[in-house]
Amino acid sequence: MTAPPGPAAAEVFAAASAHLVAGIAERQRILGSGAYETAAEGAEVRLSSGRTVLDFGSYAVPLFGHRPAPVLDAVRGALDGMPVSTRLLANPHAALLAARLAALLDPGRLSRVSFGLNGADAVETALKLAIARTGRPSVLAVEGGFHGKSMGALAVTHDPLRRGPVQGFLGDARHVPPEPDAVARAAAEAPFAALIVEPVQGEGGGRALPPDLLRRWSADAHAAGALVLADEIQCGLRRCGPVSVAVAEGVRPDAVLLGKALGGGVMPLSAVVGTPELFAPLAADPYFHTATFGGHPASCAAGLAALDLLDGVAERLPAVAAGLARGVADLAAAHPGIVADVRSTGLLGAVEFTGEAVAGLAVLEAGRRGLLAAQSLSRPAVVKLLPPAVTSTAQLERAFAILDASCRSAGRRVARTASVGSG
Numbered sequence: 234m235t236a237p238p239g240p241a242a243a244e245v246f247a248a249a250s251a252h253l254v255a256g257i258a259e260r261q262r263i264l265g266s267g268a269y270e271t272a273a274e275g276a277e278v279r280l281s282s283g284r285t286v287l288d289f290g291s292y293a294v295p296l297f298g299h300r301p302a303p304v305l306d307a308v309r310g311a312l313d314g315m316p317v318s319t320r321l322l323a324n325p326h327a328a329l330l331a332a333r334l335a336a337l338l339d340p341g342r343l344s345r346v347s348f349g350l351n352g353a354d355a356v357e358t359a360l361k362l363a364i365a366r367t368g369r370p371s372v373l374a375v376e377g378g379f380h381g382k383s384m385g386a387l388a389v390t391h392d393p394l395r396r397g398p399v400q401g402f403l404g405d406a407r408h409v410p411p412e413p414d415a416v417a418r419a420a421a422e423a424p425f426a427a428l429i430v431e432p433v434q435g436e437g438g439g440r441a442l443p444p445d446l447l448r449r450w451s452a453d454a455h456a457a458g459a460l461v462l463a464d465e466i467q468c469g470l471r472r473c474g475p476v477s478v479a480v481a482e483g484v485r486p487d488a489v490l491l492g493k494a495l496g497g498g499v500m501p502l503s504a505v506v507g508t509p510e511l512f513a514p515l516a517a518d519p520y521f522h523t524a525t526f527g528g529h530p531a532s533c534a535a536g537l538a539a540l541d542l543l544d545g546v547a548e549r550l551p552a553v554a555a556g557l558a559r560g561v562a563d564l565a566a567a568h569p570g571i572v573a574d575v576r577s578t579g580l581l582g583a584v585e586f587t588g589e590a591v592a593g594l595a596v597l598e599a600g601r602r603g604l605l606a607a608q609s610l611s612r613p614a615v616v617k618l619l620p621p622a623v624t625s626t627a628q629l630e631r632a633f634a635i636l637d638a639s640c641r642s643a644g645r646r647v648a649r650t651a652s653v654g655s656g
């Protein structure tokens with residue numbers, strides 16, 4: 234892992250603080266102890282200070298580890314040939330990746346693909362197609378669900394804090410509680426175009442929804458003439474076990490949405506993989522939904538190489554997932570005063586603290602000690618742990634030793650604050 238000499242850290246943070254989002258710049262400065270990121274490989278990131286930190290964060294992108302060699306080679310190949318599409322001529326990377334995804338997810342059912350760059354692009358596309366297909370300008374989503382922050386995606390994201398300032402501009406979405414008859418009840422009240430659901434809620438705190446519940450909801454949505462969109466942007470591609478959790482659980486979604494790791498941890502890429510029925514509006518009008526960089530050749534080349542790495546993830550998954558499950562259980566046992574609950578599904582672990590402040594402290598302490606992790610966006614008392622599949626046993630042990638020390642330190646600070654408050 235080598236990095237070319239870069240600018241001084243002070244210059245980088247001054248520029249970030251003055252011209253990017255100052256609050257985020259400050260958090261990054263604290264997490265990196267005043268250094269910025271310079272290089273990465275596997276589960277580790279090198280900082281400008283020369284220090285190396287373990288990466289269990291990164292918005293769940295480096296599932297295959299940072300800079301997997303086959304993905305880098307594929308992207309270099311695309312850059313050497315034709316890095317940007319004309320959009321007017323066929324591009325082989327996009328076409329072949331679409332065929333691979335169609336063969337991989339639910340062959341014969343989910344046969345059409347639309348590419349975007351971010352997860353929210355895929356959410357926007359799927360919602361737009363479902364609304365146009367059914368002619369119903371309303372959708373159902375789930376309490377605790379996260380689907381992105383662009384306006385359409387935010388309409389289905391269940392995050393009152395981020396929705397509040399733009400509520401009046403958001404589309405018509407109702408959020409149902411995780412109860413078996415919630416979708417049937419909603420259908421009886423008013424028609425909806427689609428149900429969008431994360432089989433494992435990532436930003437909602439690492440919660441897996443029961444397969445029985447998902448199957449019942451899907452049947453009820455279909456009975457009501459609505460479509461089912463499985464948002465697997467965070468939990469799919471084997472992060473939580475199967476390539477698609479919804480397909481593996483027999484939910485029969487009309488589309489699976491992928492993103493984050495789809496570009497191999499190297500390029501931005503997302504996809505809607507859906508039925509011809511969902512894609513009918515594009516059969517009627519091919520230009521109903523297009524975007525300049527959708528199906529970007531270098532991203533699709535990365536995606537093709539990433540899919541080749543999925544078998545390797547399947548091989549590593551049992552060992553890393555078991556270490557993660559053991560590690561969070563040990564944390565809960567060791568820190569009952571500040572850890573309220575823990576859970577994990579595959580390579581998505583979650584530590585629920587007794588409050589948002591102590592979770593924030595634990596994250597900052599972990600960063601200082603050499604582990605990157607993040608609070609869940611819409612449930613900030615929960616710290617998510619997202620180890621890459623290539624994480625070694627020694628790295629997992631290091632991560633949990635850091636988390637143990639961080640919890641101890643955060644617990645002491647909480648106890649001190651409480652005693653000052655009561656004294």
Ligand SMILES: Cc1ncc(COP(=O)(O)O)c(C=O)c1O
Binds near residue numbers: 351436464492493
């Ligand atoms: C399940 C899910 N859907 C959608 C998104 C939005 O993806 P992006 O941030 O790439 O737009 C996220 C991001 O965390 C996500 O976890």
